[in-house]
Every structure is written in structure tokens, then in C-alpha cells.
Amino acid sequence: MSTATTTARAVTTSTIATGKSKDRNLASLIFLGVLWFSLFFGVVVLLALIIDTAIEGSGRFDHYLFTDYEKSIAHEQAQKFSELRGIPVEDLSNHFTGFRGGILGSLWLMITTALLAIPLGIAAATYLEEFADSSTWYNRMIEVNLQNLAAVPSIIYGMLAAAIMGLMGFQFKGIVIGGAIALALLILPVVIITTREALRAVPQDIRQGSLALGATVWQTTRRQTLPSAIPGIATGTILGLSRAIGEAAPLIMVGLAAVQWDPTGFTSKVEALPMQIFRMASSPQEAVQEAASAGIIVLLAMILGMNAIAIIIRNKFQRSW
Known part of the structure; x- marks a missing residue:
């Protein structure tokens, strides 16, 4: 039995x-x-939508898509430009539906967002996981708010960023730092949560061994715990940035609009690729809609590229305990 x-x-x-x-x-x-x-x-x-979009934008996969800006010109200007460049008038749409401003603007926004969100998110997660006393009321309140912030609509973060810029005295909202503040607020809960999960995955034996050898809690965290959690932290932060690069709602609230020049600093006016795609997709002109379809594929390629980098980092540096 x-x-x-x-x-x-x-x-x-x-x-x-x-x-x-x-x-x-x-x-x-x-x-x-x-x-x-x-x-x-x-x-x-999903595959049908991607293939259909790629077919619609296939006529615009040329270098003008990446080197020219989005412009609108009158008929007389088009004739003059055609004679100056030696380009037929019917082919001018390729020269006035480029995504250079949106691509460079999105890159500036991602770099600035990473500088704002990643250090703050990692520091907050390290404090909450390694140093905070979970029995105190304010730490419990932070725990609850972190879970709730991940479900807040993205447009709310845009409104909060606009208010922050007003308090900081910025006269123009549609600048790099404004969009970066909105996106950093958006991904900050994701960065904190994923970093905490990566820290929890580190075995307690490593911490106890370091403490037993006479290291302080800070030395153990800095020299043992954080280096061991780098693969998970890097994966989570890159995935958070890949989400931010496709957001348009919070950027609308901070006043980002069409620009025809390259950003040169944190206070430069900037264009975002998702907003440019949305504006061009709403145009009645077929040539502009074709360019919007090509821009969707470009944005999708950027997001998939960031996800691929996260997967490579995870597979290359992941440790089995």
C-alpha cells in the first residue's frame, strides 16, 4: 500500500x-x-497586416525616405523645383514625404529617455529590493502605487510632463526634453518592476556569502547583486524603450509637431516617427499614404531591432544558478 x-x-x-x-x-x-x-x-x-502594409509602401523604400523631410509645396514651387532638380513633377512626392525628421527625432527621444529613466529606475528598484523595510507604511504605499502606475493610460503621463515643463519654466513644449520626460515617466514603472524581478532572481547564497566575508550591504549590492542581475535589467530596460518608441499619445500632450531640421540638443524642437506616420496616414493623397505605409515598416523594424538586442543580451549573459 x-x-x-x-x-x-x-x-x-x-x-x-x-x-x-x-x-x-x-x-x-x-x-x-x-x-x-x-x-x-x-x-x-498580424502577418497579413504587415505584408499588406509592406506591399502598399514598397514603392517608397528608397534613400529619399531616410534623407528627406516632410514638406508641403504649392504647384508653382513644384514646377520650379522640378526644373531645378530635373525631376518629373509626378515624382516629387518622394522628395517631400521623407521621414528623416521623425527618425532622428525618435533616436534623440530614446537616448534622452534612457538617460532619464534607466538610472532613476535602477536606483529605485535597488532601494526597494535591497534596502527598504517592507513593513513600513510608506514602502507598502510605494509598492501598491508601482503596480497601479503600470496600468495608467499613456496620455496621462503626457499631461504630467506638460505640467512639469510649465513648472520648470520652458516656453516651448515641443522639444526633446519635454518628450523625453513624458516617455521616461511612461516606462519608469516598467524599468523598476523588471529590475526588481532581476534582483530577486539572484540567489540569496551570493548575498550571504558576501556578507559573511565582511562586506557591507551596499558593497554586496554594488559588487555582487547588481552585476549578477545585469542581463535581466538590460532586457527589461530595452523592452521598455521599445514600447516608448511607438507611443504617440503622450507626445501629443507635450506639443511635438512637424519640423524640417535635425535636432541639435535637448532643447531643440523635435518630430517623432509615430506622430509623423499618424499625420501622413490621415492625408487624402495616395502618395502620402504610401509613404506612411513605408514609415510603419521602418518603425516596426526599429522596434523589432530593439527587441532582438534584448534577446541577444539575455541569451549571451544569462546565468543559470
Whole structure:
């Protein structure tokens, strides 16, 4: 009797540990089929949308898409430009529907956002995970607010950034630092949460061994815990930035608009690629809509590139304890 009981417990433990079960009744098969169909349907629809967008914008995958700015000119100006450049009037749309301003503006915004959000997010997560006393009321309040902030609509962060810029005395809102403040507020909860998860994944044995050798808590955190958590921290922060690069709602609230020059500093007026795509996609002109489809693919490639970097970092530096 005891042998049978031990065997049953071992089978149950193995099933729970591996997540596998040989139960193949009708209900489980139907549920499994629905799950696979949902996954298949979602992937097929996504691929269809991407392929359709790529086909619509295929005529604009040229160097003008990356080197020229978005401009609007009158008919007389178009004729003069055509004669000056020796370009047919019908081909001028390629020269006035470029995304150089949006691409450079998004890069400036991402760099500034990273400078604002990543150090602050890592410092806050390190304090909460390694130094804070979870039994105090204010630390418990911070814990609850962090979970709630991750679900706040992105446009609220844009309104908060606009208020911060007003308090700081900026006369113009549509600048690099304004958009970066909005995006940094947006991804800050994500950076803090992912950093805390990475710190929790570090075994306690490492901390205890360092403390047993006479190191302080700060020395242990700086020399042992944080270096061990770098892969998880880097992955989380890059994924947070990849989310921010596709946001348009908070940038609208801080007054970002079309510009026809390259940003040169944190106080330069700036254009964002998602806002430029939205504006051009709403145009009635087919040439502009074609350029918007090409811009969507460019933005998608930037996001996938950042996600790929996060995956590479995770796979290259991930440790198994």
C-alpha cells in the first residue's frame, strides 16, 4: 500500500513539475484546440497586416525616405523645383514625404529617455529590493502605487510632463526634453518592476556569502547583486524603450509637431516617427499614404531591432544558478 501511494505521489509531483499530463478527455482536447486556433488566427492576421502594409509602401523604400523631410509645396514651387532638380513633377512626392525628421527625432527621444529613466529606475528598484523595510507604511504605499502606475493610460503621463515643463519654466513644449520626460515617466514603472524581478532572481547564497566575508550591504549590492542581475535589467530596460518608441499619445500632450531640421540638443524642437506616420496616414493623397505605409515598416523594424538586442543580451549573459 505504501509503495503504491509513493508511486502515485511521485507521478503527481512529476506532472506538476513538468506541466505535462496524459489526460486526453474531450474537454481538454477542445480547450487545447481553441488555444491553438486563437494563436494561429492572431499570428495570421498580424502577418497579413504587415505584408499588406509592406506591399502598399514598397514603392517608397528608397534613400529619399531616410534623407528627406516632410514638406508641403504649392504647384508653382513644384514646377520650379522640378526644373531645378530635373525631376518629373509626378515624382516629387518622394522628395517631400521623407521621414528623416521623425527618425532622428525618435533616436534623440530614446537616448534622452534612457538617460532619464534607466538610472532613476535602477536606483529605485535597488532601494526597494535591497534596502527598504517592507513593513513600513510608506514602502507598502510605494509598492501598491508601482503596480497601479503600470496600468495608467499613456496620455496621462503626457499631461504630467506638460505640467512639469510649465513648472520648470520652458516656453516651448515641443522639444526633446519635454518628450523625453513624458516617455521616461511612461516606462519608469516598467524599468523598476523588471529590475526588481532581476534582483530577486539572484540567489540569496551570493548575498550571504558576501556578507559573511565582511562586506557591507551596499558593497554586496554594488559588487555582487547588481552585476549578477545585469542581463535581466538590460532586457527589461530595452523592452521598455521599445514600447516608448511607438507611443504617440503622450507626445501629443507635450506639443511635438512637424519640423524640417535635425535636432541639435535637448532643447531643440523635435518630430517623432509615430506622430509623423499618424499625420501622413490621415492625408487624402495616395502618395502620402504610401509613404506612411513605408514609415510603419521602418518603425516596426526599429522596434523589432530593439527587441532582438534584448534577446541577444539575455541569451549571451544569462546565468543559470
